[in-house]
Amino acid sequence: MDATVAHAPRGGPTPLFGAYGIVKRFGAFTANDGIDLEIRAGEVHALLGENGAGKSTLMKILYGLLEPTEGVVTHRGDIVRLANPDAARALGIGMVFQHFSLCENLTVAENIALVMPPALRGRALTERIAGLGRDYGLHLDPARPVWSLSAGERQRIEIVRCLLQDPKLVILDEPTSVLTPGEAEALFTVLERLRDEGRALLYISHRLDEVRRLCTRATILRGGRVVGTCDPQAETARSLAALMVGTQVREVRPKANRPRSADRLVVDHLTLPAPGLHATPLRDLSLTVAEGEILGIAGIAGNGQAELFDALSGERRAPNPEAVRLDGRPAGTLGINARRRLGAAFVPEERNGHAAAPGMSLSENALLSRHATAPLSRFGLLRLGAARDLARRIIEAFDVRKAGPDPAAGTLSGGNLQKFVVGREILAEPGILVINQPTWGVDAAAAAHIRQAVLDLAGRGCAVLVISQDLDELFEVADSIAVLHAGALSSPVPTSQTSRAAVGLLMGGAGEAEAHAPIAAAPADALAAVS
Amino acid sequence: MSFDIVQMVLVTVLTAATPLILAAIGELVAERAGVLNLGVEGMMVLGAAMGFAVATQTGSTLLGACGGVGAGLLLAALFGLLTVGLAANQVASGLALTILGLGLSGLVGAGYVGMKRDPAPHLHLPVLSDLPVVGPLLFGHDAFVYAAAFLVAGVWWFLWRSRAGLSLRAIGDDHTATHALGLKVRKVRFLAVLFGGACAGLAGAYLSLAYTPFWSPGMTAGRGWIALALVVFASWQPVRVAAGALLFGGATVLQLHAQAAGLGLPGQLLSAVPYLATILALVALSLGRRQGGSSAPAALGRVFAPSR
Amino acid sequence: MRLDLLPRARPSPWLDLLSPALAFLAAVLIGGVAVAALGVSPVQAFVTYFVAPLSELWSIQEVALKAAPLALIATGLAFCYRANLWNIGAEGQFVVGGLAGGCVAIATQGSQGFGSQGFTGWILPAMLAAGTLAGIAFAMIPALLRVKLGVSEILTSLMLVYVAQLLLDYMVRGPLRDPNGFNFPQSVSFDDAARLPALFEGESLHAGVPIALFGIGLGALVLARTLFGFEVRAVGASPRAAGFAGFSDARLTLGVFAISGGAAGLAGICEVAGRIGQLQPEISPGYGFTAIIVAFLGRLSPPGILLAALVIALTTIGGEGAQIDLKLPLDLTRAFQGLLLGLVLGADVLTRYHVRLVPGGPAAKAAS
Incomplete structure (x- = not known):
């Protein structure tokens, strides 16, 4: 078992890229809290964690999309500043996004040409694309419009676009999330090939089987901190899951066993x-x-x-x-x-813009989901008084803190708005x-x-x-x-x-x-x- | 029908189509970048007034044409500031532009109503223009007609052969993706709007300097709106814009001749053909879209306000 | 130099009221400069444009007669625009409404009415109904094309304006032409039973104004106090939340197009049965387009629209006065109206975004 504590001193050669003491705060929220990460040439390094663990933030910092509040990024031991993606690309960092940046109505070649130097065009570009296709098995028809392609083919465009810049480090954000198993297998072959060429790959995922198959080192994040690094191939899926999810135990309400009804x-x-x-x-x-x-x-x-x-x-x-x-x-x-x-009653995930219209008042938001079931209209005419009463009852029952008598939903804090939308449904006694x-x-x-x-x-x-x-x-x-x-x-x-x-x-x-x-x-x- | 009449009709069709081509090709570029500018009529009519005023003051048709272009640029810059810079609604801003342009053109042209100048000189090439049939048809026009042909070819080359044109099409397709790739979405859109304004201004100047060489208020008579329809009708393809403009111009000429010949068809029906054809073209386009993809720029008319 | 727009976390309510006022002020100032450049005292021009029309009974009536159709059409359009649907063909719906109502008037020309008393009181309501229904039917074309085939309503509704105008032109030159009219392209003059009565003996103010006011009041009521109005506002405010409320997109599209088409059609027949009294090739001085300005100036709310319609009508009537008294061209009014709308749209940004000018330079560019 190779699991070590993150902050322990580490031997080995100077890493290709390093990130040390990375802290990123968004207002009061700390997304990354003192993260250390070292990536070596020729390795596939996994970044594991649940949603909200801080993976995306760290990845954006490495690609120059965000600047860290504290901490440094190094390249071959020298401190570098990644002010923007151009700076990152100049250092040889490439990125394959989870949500593709592709123009649907443009062809494959056009989408690739968009980020290439203007000299590379037409026949020359088509040949480069074809060449990469041969070398890596990334087959693409340059003339096809993107809208006609599958998710896997679209990802190939992103990868080709990235490889044409000859990157030293390729960051892949949940690359298999939109792929079929066959497409994922083809992707792994390409990634292994890239690794063998001496490139470093940072593989962000929560799929344990993939990580174990592909990666030789993993850094595991939880709550914005590194909770462990290990060799995933030496771990079991179970132990990885335990690291990822955490094992702290909280008070659980003892449940009375109800008869099956x-x-x-x-x-x-x-x-x-x-x-x-x-x-x-x-x-x-x-x-x-x-x-x-x-x-x-x-x-x-x-x-x-x-x-x-x-x-x-x-x-x-x-x-x-x-x-x-x-x-x-x-x-x-x-x-x-x-x-x-x-x-039935429903509370969707997104408060702003799904469960509630942020620009509308609380009484109007009470109407939003209750107009069909509560006596809030008569002959198509709204009973605004009744809607205000309902909103007031929700506010009282759920202790919703707000400013003014009937403010817009968007002015409430997240917690208070959530109490309001949950209360709105629960008061219906569904x-x-x-x-x-x-x-x-x-x-x-x-x-x-x-x-x-x-x-x-x-x-x-x-x-x-x-x-x-x-x-x-x-x-x-x-x-x-x-x-x-x-x-x-x-x-x-x-x-x-x-x-x-x-x-x-x-x-x-x-x-x-x-x-x-x-x-x-x-x-x-x-x-x-x-x- | 004799040869001369056919030839005359063809020349008339060409001159009727020229202002439509000029205005539509500019709007096409703006729309390809994702900006719907409904103010073509306003830019065109101000271009007509300004063009005539400048030409009369300076005595130069060329300077007049430049004045028309400048007027179109000015209004387009205003529109670009509103819609691209301040993310204002494109439909409402375009209508404001039309009304503003109509008003300003009246002010600019007030002193010139009833004046007349010589129409823009026609090209005369010693041998070529004297060729039978081909000569008058191809080599005997004023500079505007050639400018229109040049613009169609130039825009076609720009959109389909140049990197800048590729960027512009990409931005019109998806401003979020192209912004993420680091393309200058708002800069490109602003320039595209300016180009559209310059072309509309030139189209207006053609009307008051060559087509009917005088200024009368509201002389564009809805040609700006037809140009807008034409862009859709041509499904945002430069060459089809030219073909469509000839078709629409032909319909106008045909209508005049049909009335003169006392044909049974009401002239209004012929006049309505361009509009009905545009609606049909829109329907055909949306039926085609069901198989996936879209010939319209996907981001057309959508407001883009980058967060940083 | 770069212009940055940062969305405001919450809309600013006082800016919401202030921004159109600021825009109006700016337009008046720019207009003042333009007037001064034309060699006229800006103060005198201001009085002529905004005060003089309200000082005499006849001109007050003229302002009301102009404002009524504008406000009625704009109220209908507000439903569309609030739901993010772009009916810009109100001009066509206006024309078709006037034409259809006019057809009823011409068909009943010289009718002796029902019964021994000769009851002709049904004619006018039938005309109003025909005009409204025709406006609705004409607006259904772009609405159905959008709902069924996904065709952009912007261009179809606009194209249909020209079709409507050409249809009217054909009808008054052809089938509806007055046979005793010396070949003028116009219909017979309507019977009194087919005319909107004057409100006061010998004055120009006719029943179209209270009808429009009623329509605007009804629109305000529907928008603010009915479930359908709530639906429209919810879709505009947040489409996904409207889906969560169970509102149907297609029904809403048809609904708001019907309302805006109906309002424009009613305004059309009121104009024909009120002021004009016959059909002629031109029955609208661009009301359908000007109403779009009015709708936005009034910030898509019926009380604001009423105010905006009065301002636009005032400047139009004032502009006629200025042409006579100060020799200021009529086009100045139009330019002023276009400028005003542009400024209101620009000022609108203030309420939605923090606008920040970022000084340019290579360093700033690298960071962007």
Whole structure:
């Protein structure tokens, strides 16, 4: 086992690129908190971590898109300043973005020419593209317009664009998130080839199997700090997951074992194609939430959470009515208001602009989701007084702090607005509540308030589905947990019978058998690395 | 019909098409960069007034044309400041520009109503212009007609053969992606708007210096709007703009002749053809788009305000 | 030098009121300079443009008659623009409304009415209804093309303006021409039963003004107090949140186009049945386009629109006075109106962004 503590002195030659003591603050929030990272030529270095661990911030600092608050970046031991991407490119740093910077209606060659020196054009450029294609197996038809290409082909353009600049370090941000398994395998071959040429690769991912296959060193981030470095090929997926997710244990409310009662929310073999290039398809997804039950859906962002939420809320309709049943009534093809009338309520992830319109007042925002179910209009005329009353009741019940009598939603702090949108749905006393990231970016006090309200609601018989990336939160509120990975759902396991490590493993894409089998054997080695 | 009449008709069509080509080719460049400038009519009419005024004052048609171009540039700079610099709504700003241009043109041209000057001189090449048929058709026009032909070829080359043109098309397709790549989105858009203004001003100057060599208020008579339609009709392709302008110009001429010949068709129907054709072209374009991709610049009319 | 726009975290409410006032002030100042350059005292011009029209009864009526259609059309357009839909073909919907209502008037020409009393009171309401419906139907063309085929409503609605004008031109020169009209391109003069009555005996103010006021009031009510109005505002404020509220995009598009087309059509027939009294090739001095200025000047809210329509009408009537009294060209008014709209749009940026001028130079460029 090669896991070492991050701050331990390290031997070996001068690294190609180094980052030392990197701190990046956004206002009061510290995204990177004293990160050290060394990248050597000829290695594939993994940067592992959950969402919000600080991976993207560090990557942007290395590519000159952000400047660190504190700390230095070195190149072959010399301190360098990366003021902008041009400076980074000049030092030989290339980047393959997760969200491609491609113009859809331009051809492959045109998209590549856009960032090449003007002298390289026409026939010469086409030949360079073809040459790279031969050398690395990155085959592209230069004349094809981008809109007609698959995600994998688009990524090839990004990679070719990067390679034409002959980079020494290539940063890849979640490169397989939009690829099919076959495309991912082809990508790995290219990356191995680049490594063998002596280039360094920084591979940002949360997919443990990929990291173990490809990388010889990994730096693991959690909460903006380095929690360990290791050789992933010498680790198990389990130990990596434990490092990534952390193993701190918090107080969990003891749960009374309720007798199994009526199923209120049923999803029955729901399959939906991806609505866009960067979206995830839902694959044959089934779940059941009973009266009084809280089912937690864990998973790393971008594995279908938003798509599942939209399918449950009716913002996206299922092909058949039976795919979603609310209190036994088929609702798969109904719109969101029809589902609300069946007793369901929804809290989307994004407060500003989805759950609430920031420019509208709180009473208007109360109308937004309650106009179909609360007596807020008569003959098409709004009852503004009733809407204001409702807003006031929400504000009182959920202790929403605000300025002025009926301010615009956008003027509230994140925590207070979240309390408002959660309160708006809970005061409707729904029979079914679907809530996505209930306490994302919310201060501790507001988060506790919201969780308690959700628990109380379930205590009154509501079936609650909580989608969250916060495992601590799920272990606190949920009766059972299922994991959403690449649009497919694992079978739910009672919270008392699973562990963070097991759930973390599923989040990283391990099979269910692997995750649940050896629960008793605690990952002591992983714990050692954290301490 | 005799040969002479055919030849005359063709020449008329060409001269009727020239102002449309000039204005539309400029607007095409602006739209390719993602900016919809509905103020073409305003820039054109101010160009006509200013062009005539300058030409009368200086006695030089060339300086007059420069005056027209300058007037178009001035209004376009205002529009660019509003929409590109201040991220104001393009539709409303374009309409403001049209009204402003119509008003200013009246002020500029007030002292020149009823004056007449000689039309811009026609080119006369010793041997070529005297060739039968081909001569008058190809070698006997004023400089504006050749400027229009040159602009079509130049814009085609610029858009499809030059790196700057590639950047411009990319910016019109996706300003977020190109901004991330480090392209100067707002600078390119501002320059494209200026080019559009210069062309519209030149088109206006053609009307008051060559087509009908006098100034009368509102003399553009909706040609700026037709130019806008033409860009869409041509699906943002320079050569098709030229072809479309000849078609539209032909429709105008045909309408005059049809009325003279006492044909049964109402003249208004023929006049409406360009507009109806544009709507049909839009429908055809959107049906085509369903297979993916888009011939319209994808960022057209969308406001871009970079965060840093 | 670079212009940086940093979005404001929250819209500034007092700037929201101040920015159009500032824009108006700036336009008046620039206008004053232009007037001075033409050799006229700016103070005198200000009085002629903005004060004189309000000092006499006839000119006050003229201002009201001009402001009424502008405000009515602009109120309808505000629905579209608030929902981020760009109907710029109100001029065409106005023309078609006037034409359709006019057809009813011509068809009932000389009618003896119902019953022994000769009841002709139904004619005028039928004309108003026909005008409104025609405006709605004409606005449905761009709306349906957008909803069904995704065609940009901007260009289609604009193209249809010319189609409408040519249609009117054809009708008054052809089928609707007055047979005893010495070949003038105009229809017969409408019967009294097909004319909007004057509000006061012998004055020009007619019933079109209260009809427009009623329409504007109704528009204000719908926008502020109905679920549909809420829907429009929600879509404009935040499309995704409107989807969460369960509002349908297609229904909304058709709805706001119907409202704006109907308002323009009603304004059209009121103009024809009010002031003109017959059909002729030109029935609108560009009301449909000027109303777009009015809508934006009024910041897309009906009370603001009413105020803006009065300002625009005032400058138009004042401009006519200035032409006579001060020999100032009419085009000055138009230039002023265009300038005013440009300044209002520019000032609008202040309410949405912090505007920052960043001094240029190689160092600053490298950092950008």
